Amino acid sequence: MRTLTSVMALALGLAGSSFVSLSSQAADLPVVEGKVVAIEAKTDNLTIAHDAIPNLDVGPTTMVFKAASSSMIQKIKMGEKVRFSAVRMNGQLTITSLMSVDALLSGESCE
16 A cells, blocks of 8 residues: 555656646747738638747748637738747647737737
8 A cells, every 4th residue: 555655646746747847848939930821710720821830840831720719819910920839739730829020019918
């Protein structure tokens, strides 16, 4: 019983440290520049021609991304230059932060 308790404590400790690692990785995502090519508001999808995305191991190309929330894309317009971060979430490329370059230059807050 004592061994089982030690193993469980070790497993819980590893799970906890893994969780902290994932949280700190989210804060360290690269910010990538791109241009919005298409917006599909019904599905919260954006097509973006973008620079390389190192954390996804993707070179410069044009891809479809899912916005993490509908509110992210409400102020974005087709043809607009943006800065964004993205991850692969549940098998889907998902934008976790998105900011218009014009808004950034004018001092608006980032989503």
